[in-house]
Amino acid sequence: MKLSKADIQFIDTYLENSDVVYADIRMEMVDHVASDIENRMEAGDTRSFYEVFKTYMVENKAQLLKDNKQFLKSADKKIWKTFLKELKNPITPLLYVISCVGFYMLHQNFSLETSRLCLSIVPLVGFTGFIFTYVVYQSVKDNKRFSVVERLAFPFLALYQLPNIFLNNTKELSETSDLFWTIGGASLALTLVLILVIISIKLFKNYERQYKTLA
Structure with a gap:
């Protein structure tokens, strides 16, 4: 079962409104969230996308926001790694x-x-x-x-x-x-x-x- 483009956009907008402001980080998270929701629906959850999404966010939103901070740390590490490489x-x-x-x-x-x-x-x-x-x-x-x-x-x-x-x-x-x-x-x-x-x-x-x- 695949989510529609409207469903994907809904996830993206929700994350953006939840202070996941960087598009590259949201793209990674959207893929992760969409995949998990699709798996739940394929496993037999017959509720609508919005109901499944709401349940998923109740369970996982705090972890997603924590992951957002980890992504930012990774971005800083990538900058310095590239900088040190260029020094050589x-x-x-x-x-x-x-x-x-x-x-x-x-x-x-x-x-x-x-x-x-x-x-x-x-x-x-x-x-x-x-x-x-x-x-x-x-x-x-x-x-x-x-x-x-x-x-x-x-x-x-x-x-x-x-x-x-x-x-x-x-x-x-x-x-x-x-x-x-x-x-x-x-x-x-x-x-x-x-x-x-x-x-x-x-x-x-x-x-x-x-x-x-x-x-």
């Missing part, structure tokens, strides 16, 4: 070296104030890029929310103040130690932000393929 990519040290050279040339050719300003806005540029990409992605996806995609904002925020930490611990960039310390820190921040941008694009594309039916 040969392009990562290359990005760091290019960043160092770029910031050094900036310091050599522009004023101290200009250099400090550019260093301080590095994370903002990356975070703004992520927000813009996410907004575009959301509009394409008809405002559906995806767990891993949305939670990528947290590591971006974590890196937001990193260059300022180095800047606040240096007095003048004219001193060699301060210059290397600041450029090294800002380059590290820029490299990490770029890695996040790269994995964001990869995860966006992965969700595009995996959850194409939700588009």
Whole structure:
């Protein structure tokens, strides 16, 4: 016995109204709930779908909401696992070296104030890029929310103040130690932000393929 599309949509809407806000998590749960209800009806439960569903939710809703939290933890783990994997990519040290050279040339050719300003806005540029990409992605996806995609904002925020930490611990960039310390820190921040941008694009594309039916 198979549930109708209307039944499936009813389950999805119910879960969404129960604070299971991420479409990818709901998709997993809908499949699980629908399969269990179909099994019950095939086993001899002659009641209507809505009656069987109501009984099922009385028995299992608390566990489903608990599973929702576990899915979110899994999303965070997936982000960091992908991030650590990307750190091992040969392009990562290359990005760091290019960043160092770029910031050094900036310091050599522009004023101290200009250099400090550019260093301080590095994370903002990356975070703004992520927000813009996410907004575009959301509009394409008809405002559906995806767990891993949305939670990528947290590591971006974590890196937001990193260059300022180095800047606040240096007095003048004219001193060699301060210059290397600041450029090294800002380059590290820029490299990490770029890695996040790269994995964001990869995860966006992965969700595009995996959850194409939700588009």
